[in-house]
Amino acid sequence: MLVLGVETSCDETGVAFVRDGQLVAEVLASQTDMHAVFGGVVPEIASREHQRMLPVLFAQLVERTGLGPAAIDAVAIARGPGLLGSLLVGMSFAKGLCLSTGATLIGVNHLHGHLLAPGLEAELVFPALGLLVSGGHTHLYRMDSPVAFQLLGRTLDDAAGEAFDKVAKLLNLPYPGGRYLDELSAGAVPDTSMFPRAYIHNDNLDFSFSGLKTSVANHLARQQHLCFSAMPPRESLNRQGLLSLCPEPDQLAILCASFNWAVSETLRIKTERALDREKGIRALIVAGGVAANSWVRKAMGDIAQTRRLSLMLPRLSLCTDNASMIAYAGWLALQHGYRHDLDLESIPRGRAVPEDWIRI
Ligand code: KG4
Ligand code: ZN
Numbered sequence: 001m002l003v004l005g006v007e008t009s010c011d012e013t014g015v016a017f018v019r020d021g022q023l024v025a026e027v028l029a030s031q032t033d034m035h036a037v038f039g040g041v042v043p044e045i046a047s048r049e050h051q052r053m054l055p056v057l058f059a060q061l062v063e064r065t066g067l068g069p070a071a072i073d074a075v076a077i078a079r080g081p082g083l084l085g086s087l088l089v090g091m092s093f094a095k096g097l098c099l100s101t102g103a104t105l106i107g108v109n110h111l112h113g114h115l116l117a118p119g120l121e122a123e124l125v126f127p128a129l130g131l132l133v134s135g136g137h138t139h140l141y142r143m144d145s146p147v148a149f150q151l152l153g154r155t156l157d158d159a160a161g162e163a164f165d166k167v168a169k170l171l172n173l174p175y176p177g178g179r180y181l182d183e184l185s186a187g188a189v190p191d192t193s194m195f196p197r198a199y200i201h202n203d204n205l206d207f208s209f210s211g212l213k214t215s216v217a218n219h220l221a222r223q224q225h226l227c228f229s230a231m232p233p234r235e236s237l238n239r240q241g242l243l244s245l246c247p248e249p250d251q252l253a254i255l256c257a258s259f260n261w262a263v264s265e266t267l268r269i270k271t272e273r274a275l276d277r278e279k280g281i282r283a284l285i286v287a288g289g290v291a292a293n294s295w296v297r298k299a300m301g302d303i304a305q306t307r308r309l310s311l312m313l314p315r316l317s318l319c320t321d322n323a324s325m326i327a328y329a330g331w332l333a334l335q336h337g338y339r340h341d342l343d344l345e346s347i348p349r350g351r352a353v354p355e356d357w358i359r360i
């Protein structure tokens with residue numbers, strides 16, 4: 001069965017083919033540079049870019065694989081959560097294709113797509129604990145199968161990636177700045193008293209990162225010399241280049257390490273708490289853009305090793321938004337006997353994605 005995946009929920013436009021659960025090919029276009037000028041994603045620009053790029057990318061995918069519209073059995077569409085205007089562009093494209101070819105439509109929860117992505121590289125093991133850490137979400141799930149997700153905890157304010165991006169912005173680094181904070185921290189020893197591990201002194205599985213961001217802002221207000229005086233030029237956006245622009249590179253590296261430590265420790269504590277409570281968990285799945293973070297990867301690796309769990313951490317290109325994970329999650333839902341109709345709704349950020357599948 002050939003499934004086309006379509007991803008347009010935020011600022012990446014992607015199309016991918018998955019055949020019988022295996023990735024055939026993917027084409028992805030990122031709008032990051034366009035939004036970086038504004039310091040965050042501008043929804044109107046995002047929708048227009050999806051509209052402009054989607055047919056171009058689809059034509060490239062067809063050319064690269066030799067598989068035309070007639071070969072497509074199903075179209076998996078990322079239906080939300082995301083920016084509504086952007087989601088609607090992908091949804092219209094997916095529905096148009098289904099209408100003209102007779103392919104089956106299957107809507108995919110973008111967040112579930114992230115957590116199922118490791119299945120493209122290794123066999124998924126259930127029940128699993130899923131930690132989704134991205135620019136918009138910090139969610140903990142119990143996953144009993146590819147179509148049975150139970151939300152255990154979520155962020156009450158900023159997502160982990162949002163905290164990274166806001167701290168990067170305070171330092172005058174371009175958006176999205178998470179990876180620069182990660183790179184700058186390499187080899188530095190964190191000062192564990194510099195920043196709080198936010199919202200751990202309770203007995204729940206929720207997260208809150210806005211206090212941590214404020215703590216970094218207060219720290220930087222007293223240590224202005226650690227912030228870049230202007231946004232570093234593109235050619236300096238690597239560890240050496242950035243450190244050479246900073247008057248106190250060692251202090252900056254320690255600040256970044258301390259911030260990375262505070263975030264990854266918070267994630268570790270809540271993940272361990274969930275594992276203590278949930279029965280029968282066999283695997284730990286970590287996904288979303290922040291799963292690319294070296295501190296988070298190390299913390300989750302340690303948990304999995306101590307508790308003898310299978311660790312499923314997708315490769316970096318599968319951590320961030322992509323269409324392969326959507327095609328794959330759609331294929332899994334179809335395998336479980338689910339589909340959607342052409343009245344499928346897109347779901348904006350903030351609204352729960354309904355499980356309104358139709359039985360095949
Ligand atoms: O999953 P994703 O591509 O998009 C959303 O759906 O949000 O995640 C993007 C987020 C951004 O906040 C970005 O700064 C963060 O992932 N990110 C990182 C790293 N790489 C990407 N954060 C920390 N360390 C990294 N290495
Ligand atoms: Zn995402």
